[in-house]
Amino acid sequence: MRHGSRYEFPGLPLNSVDAGTNLLLTGPTLEGARELLLRLLLGDDGVLIITADTSARKVLAAFEDVGGRIDRERVRVVSCTQERDDDLGEFVSSVGSPGDLTGIGIEYSGQYEQVYARGYDTVRTGIYTLTPLLVYSEDVRPVFRFVNTVTSRIRTADGLGICAIDPSAHDEQVVNSIAQPFDARVDVREVDGTIELRVTGLPDQPAEWTTVPALE
Template sequence: MSQDAQRRYQFEGLPIEPVRPGTNLLVAGPPFAGTKAVALRMLAAGGLTEEGLVLVAADDTGTATLEAYAGVGGTFDRARMAVIECGSPGGDSDDGNIRTVRSPSDLTGIGIEFSSLYEGLYTEGVERVRIGLFSISTLLMYAEEFQPVYRFLHTITGRVRSADGLATCLIDPSAQDEQTISSVEQTFDGRVDVRRTDDGDYRLRVRGLPDQPDGWQEF
């Protein structure tokens, strides 16, 4: 196996072929289709071993996000992971791995925490970091304008590309217009669509990336 193949991110249990380091994936679908679980499974696949993990929890608490990650088989080293929680009725979390900003509208605060955590991991010798953003739809809902969200996404995806990481960022297409979705897609390398059929089956398809299965695949 070539060194390139060994370094690729693999997604056991999902009909997605390995992707190159530095790939940003937009995971799109409605909540009832299990879209968030798919995005978390993609981050958890293969285990993090010596990698880092940063999750942005804009639509749930940090604790619930960690529980959801563990629920899909995700494991992590507390020394190499953190969650940015975007507002909580209980205020700051007692969990040292959870950072809190006041609201999903505070993109500056989220960005500062993200940069601090990301740079801190690399200072500690962590070479690759996996990023999960849940969700872009929540950030857009709280934002007064689209451009600040776009710049925020551009910053995150740029860091992932430059440092050979992996990002899965969630969006609900039914909550945004087509122009917004199209603009968001420009910051990503590929898109993973998730849906649930009338028969209760779960399917996904990958677009924008080479060497992927064609059309909808059951999982």
């Protein structure tokens, strides 16, 4: 849902953000970070998901589970998981490996143009997650350049970017480097089965751990 030049997040304890905002979501992938990323993509905008460690089929099913509507005009996936999703049709593009950052960038740009050409001038992008890209590259610099390119495109196009990373899988220095192109960091954790978040880098957002309401 959008209001003017801002993106809104119904059902989540986050205030709306300006168009062109990029958020880095940090937290163990199995402890609510994946679900929260997908919930941040909900709305009437175009949706582009780059998935590096979960098949496109599973990502789309998870998106539906949080209330997302799978509309082939509006929703696109770039899969670099080495799992065959070709039968899902043109709205899923495949790249051979999470290490092929150039290929991922090309497919992402192509899918962005497809969504834009169908009349969706506001697009939410989710990267699900950055951790495999870093594992395959063995060097933070190419991944940093890739992230910088994607976030710059989102900023220029007045989109919204949500990229997830598991901080427990990397040195703190790596996470801090990757965080540089982002406007803010959203930390996620799970406490006794409840997902909590806090935001660093943006005003008017919860700076202390705040409960995320469960899906209805």
